[in-house]
Amino acid sequence: MAPFQDATPAVRALRMALAHRRLQSGLLHHSDRGSTYTSESYLELLEQP
Template identity: 60%
Template sequence: LRIKADLHEQGERVSRQRIGRLMRQAALVARGKRKFRTTTKVKSSRPVAENILAREFTADGPNQKWVTDITYLPTHEGWLYLATVMDLYSRKIVGWALNERLQTPLVTAALEMAVGRRKPPGGLLHHSDRGSQYTSDVYKQA
């Protein structure tokens, strides 16, 4: 259906049967969309930090409270992962990183960018979900 729609947009009028026949002759097969998989898993053996933020998503000044998360971006070449660090005072993204892999270096790079750009004082509250990237020893050390 996607090929037929693309051809129709270009002004070509062909049936699905003709497209199927031509594809078989050329030994081409359609690739279906990949099924979405949940990829963030928490190891139950890791201790869970206390939720100090407690859904208080405001701050009195910059660099007091940062929150971080990962989002998934579908592209023609597969998933791309975006990790961001946001300052709750200004609501600005102060650090970010993109990667094809959902692993700890992705979130560490976003945190390092935020720290490098903002140079926060001591006492900063940094809040994330309990995904394995954020609970890793490497991330906690960073």
């Protein structure tokens, strides 16, 4: 637990998943819709081609 929420662990997990999976057209990303998943750094990573 931390006194504030940090998107770093979520961004790291997404980077790891993207590195180990072959991306295909129609890929669906599902999150728990928490504030970590709406952070600027997380959303920028999702928007990358």
